[in-house]
Amino acid sequence: MRVLRIVALLIFIxxxxxxxxAQDAPPPKPxxxxxxxxxxxxxLMYHYISDLPADxxxxxxxxxxxxxxxxxxxxxxxxxxxNPISLYDVDNALRTGDPLPPRPVVLTFDDGHLDHYTxxxxxxxxxxxxxxxxxxxxLLDTNHPNYxxxxxxxxxxxxxxxxxxxxxxxxxxxxxxxxFLVYQMLGSIESIEANLGSRPSMFSYPGGRYxxxxxxxxxxxxxxxxxxxxxxxxxxxxxxxxxSRVRVAGNLxxxxxxxxxxxx
Numbered sequence: 001m002r003v004l005r006i007v008a009l010l011i012f013i014x015x016x017x018x019x020x021x022a023q024d025a026p027p028p029k030p031x032x033x034x035x036x037x038x039x040x041x042x043x044l045m046y047h048y049i050s051d052l053p054a055d056x057x058x059x060x061x062x063x064x065x066x067x068x069x070x071x072x073x074x075x076x077x078x079x080x081x082x083n084p085i086s087l088y089d090v091d092n093a094l095r096t097g098d099p100l101p102p103r104p105v106v107l108t109f110d111d112g113h114l115d116h117y118t119x120x121x122x123x124x125x126x127x128x129x130x131x132x133x134x135x136x137x138x139l140l141d142t143n144h145p146n147y148x149x150x151x152x153x154x155x156x157x158x159x160x161x162x163x164x165x166x167x168x169x170x171x172x173x174x175x176x177x178x179x180f181l182v183y184q185m186l187g188s189i190e191s192i193e194a195n196l197g198s199r200p201s202m203f204s205y206p207g208g209r210y211x212x213x214x215x216x217x218x219x220x221x222x223x224x225x226x227x228x229x230x231x232x233x234x235x236x237x238x239x240x241x242x243x244s245r246v247r248v249a250g251n252l253x254x255x256x257x258x259x260x261x262x263x264x
Contacts (some may be wrong), residue, residue, distance in 0.1 A: 032095045032237065041090050042233040042261050043106040043245040046070070049123075050115040064250045067119045074127045076254045077105065082261070084129040086162055087202045087243075091225050094237045105261065108132045108227065108245065110166060110204055112139060117152045125159060134166035134204035134227075137191035150195045157196050164202040165189050173205060173214045181217040189221060202226070215241050233264055 047063035049070045056064065065073070077084065083101035090106060092098040107124070109116050112135030124131045133156065139147040148156075153163045165188035167173070173181060185203065193199040201224040205214065208229030218226050218241050225240050232244030246264050248257070 033097065035097060036237050037094050037097065038234060038236045039090065039093060039100070040234050041085075041100070041104045041106060042264065043087070043090075043108055043227065043243065044260075045227075045229070045245040045247045046107070046109045046120070047111060048113055048115060049109070049119040050113070061250050065248060066251055067115075067123070069251050069253075070120065071123050072254050073248075073252075073257050074123055074129060076257060077129070078127060080258065084131075086130050087132050087164075087225050087227075088162070090235060091201075091240070094235060094240075106132060108134065108204070110134050111170070112136055112147045112153075112166065114146050114148055117148045117156065121156055121159075121161070124161070130160055130162070131156075132162040132164060132202065134164050134202075135188075135192070136166050136168065136170045137188040138168045140195070141191065153192075154196055157198075162200070162202065163192055163196060164200045164204065165192055166204045167206055170206045172207065172209045174209050174211045176213065178213065178217065181214060182221075185214075185217055185223075186221045189223075205229075231264055 046065060048060070049065055049067055051066055052061060052064055080103070082103045082105045084107050085100060085104045087106055089098070089100060089104070093100050107129060109120060109131060112133060116133055120131060133153070135148065135153065140150050140153060143149055157163050165185070167184040168188045168191070169184065171184060173184065189200055201222070203218060203223045203226040205226060205228055210228070223241065225243050227243045227245050229247065230242070230244040231246060233246060235243055246260050248260070252260075
């Protein structure tokens with residue numbers, strides 16, 4: 001009887017472990033049903049959401065949207081009937097034909113600046129909009145004061161936002177050997193998985209720079225969609241690793257935002 005009880009206990013432990021693993025595992029990505037699709041969804045690309053510092057150079061000016069302007073953008077999306085969605089929604093629609101809401105738009109934020117947490121995050125929460133935040137994982141690992149932390153990223157993820165990789169060190173990925181690319185790309189994926197508990201499947205190339213070797217590593221890493229800095233809003237089933245976006249330049253007016261949403 002003692003042996004039977006031990007065997008039963010071992011079976012129970014094994015079943016419980018398998019159940020826990022199944023519960024914790026991320027849902028499988030949808031399989032492509034074989035249909036080639038084309039969708040028009042503007043993917044907006046933001047960088048800084050902050051006031052301009054006194055010493056801002058031309059690059060900082062170009063990449064900065066002040067919080068009041070960003071709020072005006074979100075208010076316009078609401079009033080004009082746009083529906084912010086995630087990159088996963090776009091990917092699912094292209095793979096399986098899942099319907100998207102009217103006037104879909106994706107909100108992406110590059111680099112993981114601290115103001116993504118202090119400024120963009122609360123405004124997105126106010127409007128109920130999901131954001132996709134591409135982070136440079138080494139800066140989170142070292143608790144860089146100008147970038148979000150892992151606890152902040154976890155809070156954002158738990159609120160329904162996507163935390164995705166932008167490599168470990170934000171370096172040009174062109175003309176690199178495979179080991180370098182695996183470290184930068186797969187390493188950043190694994191950092192997010194280790195710290196947030198789920199494996200990300202989206203990716204942003206630093207500066208929009210990549211080459212064929214980069215694309216091959218992205219395929220091997222099972223990245224579902226990788227965004228670029230190329231301008232455009234049309235996405236297809238087959239261009240999953242070269243997804244275009246629409247850059248939001250510094251303090252773009254609401255009228256300018258609508259022009260981008262309508263014409264690119």
